[in-house]
Amino acid sequence: MLSHSFIVNTGNVLSLSEARQKASQNSTDELIETLKIILNDEQSKGDNTTVINGKKDTSLQDVDRKDLKITVKVFISSPDVNSLREAMDQAFGALCTDTIESLVIAYKSAEGSDDMLSSLKKIWSVVEEYVKAEKLSSVGLSDINTNTFIELFQWADVKPNIVQINLATCCVVPPVLQEFTKENDIQLLTHSDPCQILPQEVLDNIFGSTTYLHWLIRYQIHLKCRGILSSKGYLLRINKTNEKLSR
Numbered sequence: 430m431l432s433h434s435f436i437v438n439t440g441n442v443l444s445l446s447e448a449r450q451k452a453s454q455n456s457t458d459e460l461i462e463t464l465k466i467i468l469n470d471e472q473s474k475g476d477n478t479t480v481i482n483g484k485k486d487t488s489l490q491d492v493d494r495k496d497l498k499i500t501v502k503v504f505i506s507s508p509d510v511n512s513l514r515e516a517m518d519q520a521f522g523a524l525c526t527d528t529i530e531s532l533v534i535a536y537k538s539a540e541g542s543d544d545m546l547s548s549l550k551k552i553w554s555v556v557e558e559y560v561k562a563e564k565l566s567s568v569g570l571s572d573i574n575t576n577t578f579i580e581l582f583q584w585a586d587v588k589p590n591i592v593q594i595n596l597a598t599c600c601v602v603p604p605v606l607q608e609f610t611k612e613n614d615i616q617l618l619t620h621s622d623p624c625q626i627l628p629q630e631v632l633d634n635i636f637g638s639t640t641y642l643h644w645l646i647r648y649q650i651h652l653k654c655r656g657i658l659s660s661k662g663y664l665l666r667i668n669k670t671n672e673k674l675s676r
Contacts, residue, residue: 432670433479435636438523439463440483441660456647457623457631460663464635486660489650498653499524500531502571504626504645506538508548512666513555516644519664521564524648528564532556533593535571537625546577550584557587567591571620572598575606582613591616598624632667639670 442463467483489497503516521527536552538545549570559565569591570578582588592610594602596619610617626647632640643666650660 432668435479435481435667435669436519437464437467437481437663437665437667438483438519439467439663441486441662442483443658443661444484444486455621455623456626457628460627461631461635463663468635483662486662489659492652492659494526496653497659498530498651499526499528499648500533500651501529501646501648502533502535502622504535504537504647505552506536506642508536508538508551510551510555512643513552515666516646516664517555517559519666520646520648523662523664524650528566531567531569531591532559532565533569533571533591535593535622535626537572545574546580549573549577549581553581553585553587553589557585560587567616569593569616571595571622575603575609578606579609582609582615588613589615591618593618593620595620595622595624597621627665636667636669641668641670642666643668 439460442459445463445466463483467481501520503513503520505513505516520529534552534556536549538548556565556568560568567590568587569589570581571593572595573581573592578589578592592606592615594606594617602617607617609615627642627645629640629642632642645663645665647663648661649658651657652659
């Protein structure tokens with residue numbers, strides 16, 4: 430069985446007129462359309478990895494870094510700390526920055542509550558490393574059970590100060606979470622991301638079967654003074670295996 434990795438950097442999707450013209454652009458629709466566009470571009474091949482880059486974004490090259498706010502959301506389905514570190518380092522490199530103002534982790538798993546808390550502690554230990562190295566400012570979690578979030582908060586050395594909930598699956602903010610965030614000065618935010626931002630059937634359709642998504646990042650860059658979204662893009666790493674008969 431042969432394995433090959435792909436790291437995809439979409440570049441600024443706001444510069445892709447084809448993607449902008451599509452209606453009903455939730456995160457999944459936008460990502461699918463963007464991947465279809467950039468997969469026709471040149472690919473830089475390594476020994477076991479293919480790097481696929483979208484159009485280079487030059488819109489912010491003359492803007493002072495202190496005038497920008499970078500927010501990142503990491504979607505992962507494994508508590509593998511090395512995978513998360515790889516995702517974070519790819520983000521810093523692709524965005525040509527040493528600091529990110531806001532990071533939210535979206536961890537999806539079928540684990541029970543005890544196993545979920547254990548996995549989140551592993552993930553959060555990596556987040557703490559970057560905060561202590563002054564690479565991250567605000568940090569938080571998305572779509573997390575209230576009791577699990579409170580337990581993680583009480584355990585953590587670096588406390589999460591952001592929690593995101595999806596109002597599509599949670600019509601009312603749990604009162605306990607609302608009270609806890611207020612008491613601990615935590616930003617309680619809502620989002621509209623699909624439960625699976627890149628479903629397996631979509632991966633298989635784009636890249637072929639036997640494809641596994643290690644991590645996916647969505648980043649946004651705003652001009653602080655005007656609050657304008659200047660750049661938005663995705664980074665992802667997938668692994669594809671192909672079975673070949675030995676001769």
